[in-house]
Amino acid sequence: MSDNNSGxxxxxVFDICVTLFIIGGIIGTxxxxxxxxxxxxxxxxxxxxxxxxxxxxxxxxxxYIDPGDIVIAKAVHDRNDIISYCEAKNKFKQYKKYGxxxxxxxxxxxxxxxxxxxxxxxxxWVDYDEKNKTYTIEEYGIYNAxxxxxxxxxxxxxxxxxxxxxxxxxxxPCCDQSPLAGICREPVxxxxxxxxxxxxxxWFGSLKLLFENSHQEVPSDSWLCLAVSIIIMVTIPTAxxxxxxIRERRGVTPREGWLGQIGKNPAMRxxxxxxxxxxxxxxxxxxxxxxxLYPFMLIILFLLILANLYAxxxxxxxxxxWSKNSSxxxxxxxxxxxxLILTLYYMKIRKEI
Numbered sequence: 001m002s003d004n005n006s007g008x009x010x011x012x013v014f015d016i017c018v019t020l021f022i023i024g025g026i027i028g029t030x031x032x033x034x035x036x037x038x039x040x041x042x043x044x045x046x047x048x049x050x051x052x053x054x055x056x057x058x059x060x061x062x063x064y065i066d067p068g069d070i071v072i073a074k075a076v077h078d079r080n081d082i083i084s085y086c087e088a089k090n091k092f093k094q095y096k097k098y099g100x101x102x103x104x105x106x107x108x109x110x111x112x113x114x115x116x117x118x119x120x121x122x123x124x125w126v127d128y129d130e131k132n133k134t135y136t137i138e139e140y141g142i143y144n145a146x147x148x149x150x151x152x153x154x155x156x157x158x159x160x161x162x163x164x165x166x167x168x169x170x171x172x173p174c175c176d177q178s179p180l181a182g183i184c185r186e187p188v189x190x191x192x193x194x195x196x197x198x199x200x201x202x203w204f205g206s207l208k209l210l211f212e213n214s215h216q217e218v219p220s221d222s223w224l225c226l227a228v229s230i231i232i233m234v235t236i237p238t239a240x241x242x243x244x245x246i247r248e249r250r251g252v253t254p255r256e257g258w259l260g261q262i263g264k265n266p267a268m269r270x271x272x273x274x275x276x277x278x279x280x281x282x283x284x285x286x287x288x289x290x291x292x293l294y295p296f297m298l299i300i301l302f303l304l305i306l307a308n309l310y311a312x313x314x315x316x317x318x319x320x321x322w323s324k325n326s327s328x329x330x331x332x333x334x335x336x337x338x339x340l341i342l343t344l345y346y347m348k349i350r351k352e353i
Contacts, residue, residue: 018306025302032295034195035075041194045073045106045119046205050217051169052119054099060225061202065098065119065170067217068206068226073106073195082196084122084165086139097121097197100170104197107167109176109184111192118183119197120167120176123153126187128163135160154178164188203229258314263321273346276314280307280339311338315345323349 034043052065065071076082085102088095097104106119124139126148134144142148147157153166154174164187168175176183203226209215262272284304291300315331334341 017309021302021306022299025299028302029297029299030072033074033297034072036073036195041073043072044070044201045117045194045197046070046208047119048116048209048214048217051171052098052104052121053171053219057099059221061219061222062200063099065104065197065200066202066219066222068203068209068215068219068222070201070205071104071119071197072199074198075195076105076190076193079125079190082122082165082193084124084139085168086124090139098170098200105165105167105188106194106197107184107188107192108194109192110186111189117194118167118176120169120172122188122196123166123168123175125165126160126163128160128187130162137166150175154180160187162186162189164190164192259317262314262318266322269318269322270346270350272314273318273342273349276311277339277342277346280311280342283307284339308335308338311335311342315341318349 031038031043036043047065047067047069050067053067054064057064057066061069082103082105083092083095085100088101088103092101095101100121102121102123104119104121106117108117109115124137127136127138128134129136129144132144134146135148136143136145137148137150140150142150147159148155149157150166153168155166155178158177158179160177166175166177167184167188172181174180177185177187179185203222206215206218206222206226209218258272258276262269284307287300287304291297291304311334312331315334319326319328319331330341330345334345
């Protein structure tokens with residue numbers, strides 16, 4: 001196999017690695033951030049109904065939960081991880097999620113894995129005293145009551161069998177535990193909760209709903225925003241390809257990367273290695289710091305690995321063009337600590353040039 005074909009094969013493998021690492025990095029980062037078990041509950045949830053919609057939402061509906069949106073299901077470990085609507089409204093005035101006070105939780109109705117999970121706002125906590133058969137809901141001033149009466153939530157003399165969260169869709173007239181709702185007749189236990197909703201990727205979940213033929217509640221402006229987003233995503237790389245094609249037809253030489261520049265002449269070789277060494281230190285130090293603070297950011301780790309692989313390719317190319325007798329240890333070691341190896345390698349070749 002010729003050097004040219006060998007180089008093309010090497011770059012093709014590198015491109016595949018880049019794609020796989022980026023995809024894996026994004027998925028891994030989201031999964032680690034969500035703290036969901038692997039394998040287990042998926043870290044992303046698509047909103048399927050309009051029960052959390054608000055009146056007069058802005059065009060595009062960003063910042064609210066609407067059908068077709070995707071949210072992260074952040075795992076919760078105890079009751080203190082969730083701030084209810086009443087807690088936020090009375091104690092934490094600035095704590096709002098998706099257009100209203102308090103956290104929005106994703107839970108399995110009655111703990112059943114056979115039912116579609118519900119994503120509604122946690123309104124308050126019901127504390128049930130099994131010994132005395134009484135209920136206490138501090139947020140509503142209810143203490144040791146024999147039944148639960150909260151008319152604005154559709155609860156009239158209701159009796160529950162355990163403690164848990166009262167939940168409600170922002171667009172619904174009554175809470176999930178109301179006999180009128182028929183969603184979840186008991187308060188939501190902690191073990192029923194998959195996670196609390198965080199973040200928002202608007203519109204793109206509509207594609208899943210479309211394929212499942214459950215897209216009827218997706219707002220029209222969400223479809224429009226989705227279409228525009230897809231057009232932009234397709235247009236940008238297509239336009240870049242057209243630009244390169246036109247330049248090639250006009251005889252304009254495309255700008256070479258470091259791998260092409262390093263073999264031109266000794267001065268360019270020195271310049272490329274110096275620039276690469278400096279840039280790698282500038283990028284690696286803050287990246288390591290961010291990774292230390294946020295270890296769930298796998299995408300950064302994967303990008304650092306890709307940067308190390310590119311440094312190895314750079315040193316392989318330099319060895320092929322200028323110093324075929326140099327040790328293979330340089331590119332091999334650069335796969336692990338590229339800034340340090342690039343620095344040492346640059347100091348070595350600077351004396352030779």
